[in-house]
Amino acid sequence: MGPLDRNNKNTLLEIWKKVRKDHLFPEIADPEFKEGDEAVGLDIKDKRIRISKEFVERMSERVPVESLFEGLLDHAVSHYLFCPWDLTNHIRLYREAKKILKSRDLAKRATDLFMDVVADTTCVSQKETPIPHIYRSADKNEVQSAIYALYQKIWEVDLGVQGHEEVSRKLSRLPYMDRSKWLESIKRFSRIIAPLLKKELNTQSMQNPGPMGSHSISSYSEEEIHKALREIASEVKGPSEFSDLVSDFEKDLKEGLGEKEASMGLGPGRSLDADILYYMKLAERYMLPVKKIPMKRSGSLYPHHHSPWEVGKPFQDIDPWTSFGKLMPGITQTWIRKEGEIFGNEERIPDCIIIIDSSGSMPDPKRHLSYAVLGAACACDAYLRSDAQVAVYNFSDAGAGGKRILPFSKKRKDIYRAICHYFGGGTRLMVEHIESLQNSQIPDIFLITDMQITNLETLIEYFNECKNRVTAVHIGKSRQVETFRQSLQIRKNVSIFAVEKKEDIPKIVLGKVKEYIVHQ
């Protein structure tokens, strides 16, 4: 824009004031210019609107700069205020589109177009906006022409487009402004527009998304990305669907989350561990409570019992309350102190050993939702949130090498990786492996299995002797489960929970004991 730069910047800020006011003051930072594409006017990154200088320069010959700014800003704000509103909605729409179109590129394009139609239509219905002027003057490929033909029909404006009668007629019947029907509408939208999108993909013209640009995950904030992943993890049918969705957005997610997330299964430079991420995000939705235990020990002398005071005994231990205020041998009472351990008031959460069964009788966590892995992930999340450490003993046929032992750690990704590992095969654990993870702090033990362990008696024997607080979770019911329950029901430090469905997981209380246990 050269010499007009400063003026244009001022104009942009003036227009921005008006746009904000028209849209009831949304919480969005001031827009800025960027060096960009001639064909794409808008880019939103981390909730900041960026307007392409080159686009404005080129389009200002056809549309007044003020209208251009207002239209672009109206469009951007409408996305923020109406559709998609947040990343969860964006991914939900994409998910429905992909069910119909079966292709990542086509589904992304259909989602972008649908969101544009909803946002623009809502904006046009609510205020006088120059969006139609921009569309009228913009270059258009076939898909864009079809969408503009739709706008002509549903906005009753002339955008200088002819043809696409059938497509625009069919598209005009969708209730774009009805948020509750978006998921149904995008399916129909995708079906109608599919032939045009396929044609566009074949002619490589998809690289030109139109004057308003395309929608990338990097336009959302980090918190929004985490929230969306949590919500989507609980909505999808299982880890494989989540994995498909996340891998479709892998590049965008990495960009959006940056290097900070290297420890969260999402870091740059390596492929995304979608299955780990799935359980991680799902576990964040269940906040399992962990019972605290008093941990601070004291070894000093403490008053234990009374004995009559005699002449020659020190005065400082006299208990005036039981001596009736008198100093007389035989009547005056003195405290006898004893050395011993007591617990102080400070409470904390101990570390935890997670024992997880990944034998053949358990589902593969990468293919199906595994309650064992989800339960273990929830337990892990609860302990890590409390600043405790977690060790993992993942076993199938441990004697034959089917085991994975992770020493105490706070590295979330390593822990989740150890939990999510699936062996298949037989089920036999070695108590020596659990013993090797024990330490003087007496960590909690969290066991999750279907109890179909060939040497279950050894485990029961071990739990009968150990002093750890044990939370045992069994998946489903069986004869072995009954044996386990009956054998350990008198143990006060062992609590047993059953998980048969996802809703049972929040009922687990970690470190629950039937009676307070005194460590001696």
Add this chain to the structure above:
Amino acid sequence: MKNPFFHFKSVPIKKKELPLNRIVKEKQEIMQSLIDSYIKLVEQEARDLVWLVEQSRVVRAYEYALKSIENLNYGQDDIEEFCAEMDSSQKIPYIISGPSGIFISALINRCSDDKIVLRVEDFQRTFHFLGYRLPEGKSLILQGDVGDFIGAGLSGGYLFVEGCAGNWLGAGMINGKIFVKEHVGQKTGEWMRGGEIHVDGQIQSIGRHRFGGRIFRHGKLVIPQDIKRDLWGR
């Protein structure tokens, strides 16, 4: 004291009435009428608890369907969307596959559009009885695989199936043409009285009781011909 809501005073709140609202409203009204008519048909047909494919029942259901939609004004888009509603919506509480196909056929036959295209491949449900009594001057194009009794009682119309068809294709058809791009099931052309069936794929079996009409496979006449049972030339 300055009014804290001062800035909000000048905000224009007027909403523009877009043509979209009118189009969607009209569509929803038509769709509701179609759904109501269909539910009435199902209530009528569900009285006997079990719906069996019998000539008298099919005829009765079709006539009832025609009567229930006689005052409705709808188009091809409405039929397509009605099928989509049947496929996935919660608005239609129960679907009986026979009457639902007959109802759609009645909609097609009474529709003002002469050429109707249904993308059945988009639906998870398999529709039966599509093209039932399709009259002369109408073309029905079914994109995708379809169920049984497709084009049954065809009465002069043109039916194109761009996929596979199930059993009893063209059962009792009187006149018209059926084209199937892929395979068809058993008893093709059973009780056929006239018209033509053209199949580009395999024919699992041809109906034994026929009173006329011709069946072609890969453009070659198969029936009537002295080929007894073997359709593959063995």
